[in-house]
Structure formats: structure tokens, C-alpha cells
Amino acid sequence: xxxxxxxxxxxxxxxxxxxxxxxxxxxxxxxxxxxxxxxxxxxxxxxxxxxxxxxxxxxxxxxxxxxxxxxxxxxxxxxxxxxxxxxxxxxxxxxxxxxxxxxxxxxxxxxxxxxxxxxxxxxxxxxxxxxxxxxxxxxxxxxxxxxxxxxxxxxxxxxxxxxxxxxxxxxxxxxxxxxxxxxxxxxxxxxxxxxxxxxxxxxxxxxxxxxxxxxxxxxxxxxxxxxxxxxxxxxxxxxxxxxxxxxxxxxxxxxxxxxxxxxxxxxxxxxxxxxxxxxxxxxxxxxxxxxxxxxxxxxxxxxxxxxxxxxxxxxxxxxxxxxxxxxxxxxxxxxxxxxxxxxxxxxxxxxxxxxxxxxxxxxxxxxxxxxxxxxxxxxxxxxxxxxxxxxxxxxxxxxxxxxxxxxxxxxxxxxxxxxxxxxxxxxxxxxxxxxxxxxxxxxxxxxxxxxxxxxxxxxxxxxxxxxxxxxxxxxxxxxxxxxxxxxxxxxxxxxxxxxxxxxxxxxxxxxxxxxxxxxxxx
Numbered sequence: 001x002x003x004x005x006x007x008x009x010x011x012x013x014x015x016x017x018x019x020x021x022x023x024x025x026x027x028x029x030x031x032x033x034x035x036x037x038x039x040x041x042x043x044x045x046x047x048x049x050x051x052x053x054x055x056x057x058x059x060x061x062x063x064x065x066x067x068x069x070x071x072x073x074x075x076x077x078x079x080x081x082x083x084x085x086x087x088x089x090x091x092x093x094x095x096x097x098x099x100x101x102x103x104x105x106x107x108x109x110x111x112x113x114x115x116x117x118x119x120x121x122x123x124x125x126x127x128x129x130x131x132x133x134x135x136x137x138x139x140x141x142x143x144x145x146x147x148x149x150x151x152x153x154x155x156x157x158x159x160x161x162x163x164x165x166x167x168x169x170x171x172x173x174x175x176x177x178x179x180x181x182x183x184x185x186x187x188x189x190x191x192x193x194x195x196x197x198x199x200x201x202x203x204x205x206x207x208x209x210x211x212x213x214x215x216x217x218x219x220x221x222x223x224x225x226x227x228x229x230x231x232x233x234x235x236x237x238x239x240x241x242x243x244x245x246x247x248x249x250x251x252x253x254x255x256x257x258x259x260x261x262x263x264x265x266x267x268x269x270x271x272x273x274x275x276x277x278x279x280x281x282x283x284x285x286x287x288x289x290x291x292x293x294x295x296x297x298x299x300x301x302x303x304x305x306x307x308x309x310x311x312x313x314x315x316x317x318x319x320x321x322x323x324x325x326x327x328x329x330x331x332x333x334x335x336x337x338x339x340x341x342x343x344x345x346x347x348x349x350x351x352x353x354x355x356x357x358x359x360x361x362x363x364x365x366x367x368x369x370x371x372x373x374x375x376x377x378x379x380x381x382x383x384x385x386x387x388x389x390x391x392x393x394x395x396x397x398x399x400x401x402x403x404x405x406x407x408x409x410x411x412x413x414x415x416x417x418x419x420x421x422x423x424x425x426x427x428x429x430x431x432x433x434x435x436x437x438x439x440x441x442x443x444x445x446x447x448x449x450x451x452x453x454x455x456x457x458x459x460x461x462x463x464x465x466x467x468x469x470x471x472x473x474x475x476x477x478x479x480x481x482x483x484x485x486x487x488x489x490x491x492x493x494x495x496x497x498x499x500x501x502x503x504x505x506x507x508x509x510x511x512x513x514x515x516x517x518x519x520x521x522x
Contacts (some may be wrong), residue, residue, distance in 0.1 A: 022030030040075040040109070042067075043095040045125075047114030047212050049082045050426075052131040059113035062165060062215040066111050069219040073262045075109060086129040088143050099160075109161040109259070113215060116166025118183040122146065138426065145185065153188040159260050161229070162187065165196040165214050187255055188313040194233055194252040196240075201249070213243040214250055226265025230254065274382070275301035283307070288314040297385045306494075358382040367393040429515055430522040431481055447484065447516060450509060488517030 040283075046063020048056040060081045067079040076098075080091050099108045115126040119135050124142035126132075132141055145164070152160040166182060184199045196214035210216075217239035221232040237250045275298040282290045283306070298304055344362045354377050361369035370386045371392075377383060429435075432446045445453070455468055491514035 002266060037328070039106040040070075041095070041098050041102060041106060042070045042075040042077045042109040042111065043072070043080070043091055044077055044111045045080045045083055045088060045091065045114070047112075047126065047128050050115065050126070050128050050130075052129075053115060053126070056114060058212050058215075059165075059211060062113040062211050063111070065211060065219050066113075066163075066215060069222050070109065070111075073222060075107075082128045084129040085141060088125065088127050089147075092143070092148055092151055095148075096154055099152070099155035099157050102157065103156075104157050106155070106157040107159040107161070108152055108157060109163070110156060111163045113164070113165040113212065116145070116164060116182055117142075121183050121512055123164075123182045123185060123370070145182075149185065149187055149191075152191060158190055158258065159256065160188070160191040161260075162191065162193045163218070164194070165212055184251075184253060189255050190252045190254065192229055192256050192260070194236075194250065196248070196250055198249045198251045212247065213240045214408055217243070222262040225263045227261065227263075229256070229260045229262065232262060271298075271384075273303055276303055279303045279307060283310055286310075286314050288296075296388060354380050354382070358386065361386065361389070365389075365393075366403070428522060429512075429519050435512065448511060450512070451484070484513060485517060485521035488521065490512035492517055 024239065044063050044067045046059040046061070046066075048059040049422050050056070063079060063081055067077045070077050078091065080087060083091065095108070099106055112125055117124055117126065117138070119138055123145035124138050125145055126142050130137075130141040132138060148162065152162070164182060170199070181196075182195055182199060184195075185193060187193050196212065211219075214236070217236045218232075220239075221227070221236050224232070224235075227235075233250065233252050240248055278294060278298070279301075282294050285291075288311055291307055291314060295304060295307050295311070298307075354373075357369075357373040357376060358380075361373050367390055370389045373380070373386045374383060374390070380386075430446075431448055434444055434446050434449075491510060
């Protein structure tokens with residue numbers, strides 16, 4: 001019998017020594033690993049197989065779930081299950097050494113699941129071998145939670161996270177002085193502390209063979225991309241309240257000085273961002289011409305199907321009853337490849353010079369300006385748009401030009417006549433003044449009459465005749481006197497002069513607006 005007891009004690013000692021050596025070996029690997037820009041180091045402890053107090057069903061599986069989750073988001077994790085006091089202390093000391101070696105940019109995370117108690121305002125984590133008969137025994141056989149905070153403070157790294165899924169119940173209710181739940185702790189600057197339940201209240205362990213409500217909600221939240229830590233724990237609080245019927249409220253306190261993301265947001269596709277920005281500026285206009293131009297530039301963007309639906313609505317609103325609907329084919333959008341993980345969401349914006357060049361090209365409509373943009377930014381955000389415009393201008397240039405009118409026969413050398421004014425001499429151009437000269441759609445009409453007219457060619461190349469021919473321009477534009485005045489005033493600026501060279505479905509109309517604005521838009 002005596003020999004059997006000695007053999008059992010030897011096996012137990014060997015097991016504990018192997019466990020302690022595995023913890024030391026794990027920290028050695030962390031310390032020996034090459035440093036990265038922002039190292040992430042975690043210590044995870046799950047205690048359930050208590051020898052002298054009530055055993056817990058789920059802390060070990062909770063610790064294993066947390067360890068695998070943290071590894072998935074880039075943490076170097078050391079996992080200790082059913083740790084004794086000596087093993088916990090050694091693991092925490094190794095955790096502190098690893099953080100100090102990693103440098104000030106490191107992120108440290110400590111997670112504990114198991115029994116925890118408070119006594120006289122101090123919190124204690126209970127090892128599985130803790131045999132406590134009196135409150136005074138806590139300092140001797142438990143691990144003070146403040147000891148973990150001191151290790152974090154000594155590392156002086158930028159970000160630390162402490163997560164305590166403890167207080168599953170108070171195993172020492174019969175001892176004088178101990179209180180329910182954990183006490184709120186003061187943490188060093190740059191620390192986020194999360195508790196499974198509010199200070200002074202008890203957390204639930206969950207059904208046997210599952211996970212605690214708090215750890216299950218937290219591991220789900222950690223894997224959501226692009227959420228700062230504060231938002232993660234806010235959603236954890238909501239999930240736990242729902243899972244426990246309002247009986248458990250997770251708690252947290254923060255002294256963080258910067259943003260922290262467990263999982264960074266997906267990188268932004270510059271072309272999709274440009275498409276969304278352009279669509280946001282077009283979608284509320286209800287202008288089918290602008291929507292068609294958007295679809296020509298971005299036929300396969302994520303928002304292009306929304307644009308097609310908006311185009312059908314806009315055309316239905318502007319066409320006469322019974323007119324055929326424009327068939328706009330759907331373009332299947334391929335699923336994007338999984339993007340690489342980045343450390344923080346980075347907005348992508350075109351450079352200022354690029355925007356200036358494309359704005360100049362769009363204002364002028366000149367092929368040379370679009371080609372100048374492509375020469376400077378062949379892979380730029382607006383490169384596809386510029387190439388499409390160049391192709392359209394080249395195609396338009398291949399169409400046969402209308403034959404010029406035959407020159408009248410004269411017997412004497414032709415003398416160029418002085419240009420006629422838009423209105424009779426001494427008369428100011430107004431909104432209602434008939435114009436003395438101009439192209440066929442303009443001559444003899446006032447601005448008020450011109451806007452009731454029809455375009456001379458498609459506003460958008462390839463637009464079927466039924467959508468523009470013999471239709472009034474005001475059907476597609478919100479032309480009011482005030483809006484036209486504002487438009488004319490833009491032509492008086494140096495930037496607006498480029499737009500005067502671009503063709504308009506009412507030939508010469510932009511020049512009319514410019515002179516009207518110069519006269520004060522009367």
C-alpha cells in the first residue's frame with residue numbers, strides 16, 4: 001500500500017513537472033521568435049479540475065477555444081489548463097518577460113477562466129490545488145490578480161488586454177470576509193480590462209460540455225473584421241444579456257490611448273471606392289443621361305445593378321406612355337478573391353494631381369486632355385474612364401462630317417462680315433429676349449423658348465432615337481432660371497472655359513448662357 005502511494009505521488013510530481021516545463025518551453029519559443037512590427041502575445045489559463053472546491057465544467061474548453069481564436073488573429077499563445085499556483089505564477093512571470101522583450105509596440109493579452117474571488121477589495125485567481133480553509137489563506141495559496149497587472153505595467157508596452165471569465169460562483173461563501181463577484185481594478189495606462197459580469201455579481205458557467213456565454217460571445221466577436229475593441233465588447237454585452245435572459249451583464253473599463261482591432265477590416269478596392277463615390281453623387285439626380293454615363297464607366301461595379309434599376313425608373317418617368325422600355329442587360333459580378341489581412345483600415349484616395357487632370361479632361365471633353373491624363377497615370381483610378389472617352393472620341397471622329405453649304409457665287413472678292421450680336425445693338429440679353437443670330441435651334445428664340453426645344457444629336461453615344469429625338473431637353477434636366485444662371489456663371493471662370501469647347505445637344509446654347517450670365521442673368 002505504501003509503495004502504491006509513493007508510485008502515485010511520483011506520477012503526480014512527474015505530470016506537474018512536465019506541465020511546468022511545457023509552459024517554460026512555450027515562453028522560450030515566444031522570446032526566441034523574430035520580432036515583428038506589432039507583436040501580439042497572449043497567456044490563456046483555463047481552470048476547472050479543482051481539488052478542494054467545486055469543479056467547473058467549461059473553463060478548460062473555454063481556454064482552448066480562446067487560444068485557437070487568438071491564434072487565428074495573429075497572437076502567439078501560451079495555453080495553461082488546470083494550473084497549480086506554482087504553474088500559474090511561472091506562466092505569468094514568463095508572460096511579463098515575453099512582453100518586455102517584444103518592445104513597446106507589442107500587444108499583451110491575459111485571459112483567465114475559472115474560480116475567482118474578491119476579499120477586502122482585492123481579486124484572487126484560484127489555482128486547482130488551492131486548499132483554502134480561511135480567508136487569510138488566499139494570500140498564501142491563490143494568485144492575486146494585481147500581480148498580473150504589475151507584470152503588464154513593467155513591460156510598458158502600448159496595448160494590454162485583461163479578460164476575466166471568473167466568478168462563476170463563490171466557492172467560499174461560508175468563509176467570513178469574501179464577497180460575491182470580482183472587484184473593479186485600476187489598470188495602467190494603455191490597458192483594457194473586461195469582466196464576464198458586473199462588479200460584485202456572479203457569471204454563469206454555461207451548460208456542461210459547451211462554453212460559458214461570455215467566452216462564446218467574445219470568441220465570435222473577435223473574428224468580426226474591422227471592429228475596434230470597444231465595439232466588440234459592446235456587442236458581447238448585448239449577446240450575453242440575451243443568452244442569460246438579462247441575468248449577466250459583462251463589464252469593462254479602458255485606459256487605452258489608441259485604436260485596437262482584433263481583426264482588421266478588408267482592404268478597400270480603389271476602383272470600387274471611386275464607383276461608390278461617383279454613384280452617390282449621381283443616384284439622387286434621377287437624370288438618365290448621368291446614370292448612363294456612370295454605367296458606361298463602371299459596368300461591373302458592385303453598385304451597377306442599383307444604377308440599372310435607377311435607370312429604368314428614370315426613363316419610365318421621362319418617357320411618354322406606351323414607349324418601349326430600354327433593355328439594360330445584367331452584368332454578373334464575380335466574387336472577389338479573399339483580400340490580404342491588414343492591420344488597420346486604410347482609406348484609399350486618388351492623389352491631388354490625378355484629380356486635377358481628370359477634372360480638366362472632363363471639363364474640356366478634349367481627346368488630348370484625356371490622353372494627357374493616361375500618360376501621367378496609366379494605371380490610375382480613372383484610367384478606364386479616360387480610355388473609354390478616348391475610344392468614344394476616336395469613334396466619333398470616324399463618322400462622315402456633314403457637307404458644308406455651297407458658297408454663294410460672287411463677282412467680287414468675299415469680305416468677312418463682322419459678327420452679329422446675339423441681340424440688337426443697345427439691347428441687353430435677358431431670359432425672354434429673342435436672339436438675333438445663332439445656330440438653327442437658337443436663332444429667333446429666347447432662352448425660355450430654347451429650353452423647350454429638342455437636342456440635335458444623342459446626349460449619349462448609342463442612345464436609341466426613341467429616347468431623345470423630338471423630346472424636350474427639359475425632360476431630362478431640372479432647368480430653371482436660377483439653375484441656368486448658375487450654369488452660365490461657371491462658364492465665366494477659367495475652369496468653365498474648357499467646358500465651352502465640349503459639344504452640346506443644343507448647338508451654341510452654352511455660349512448663350514455665358515453671355516446671359518455676363519449681363520447679370522436678367
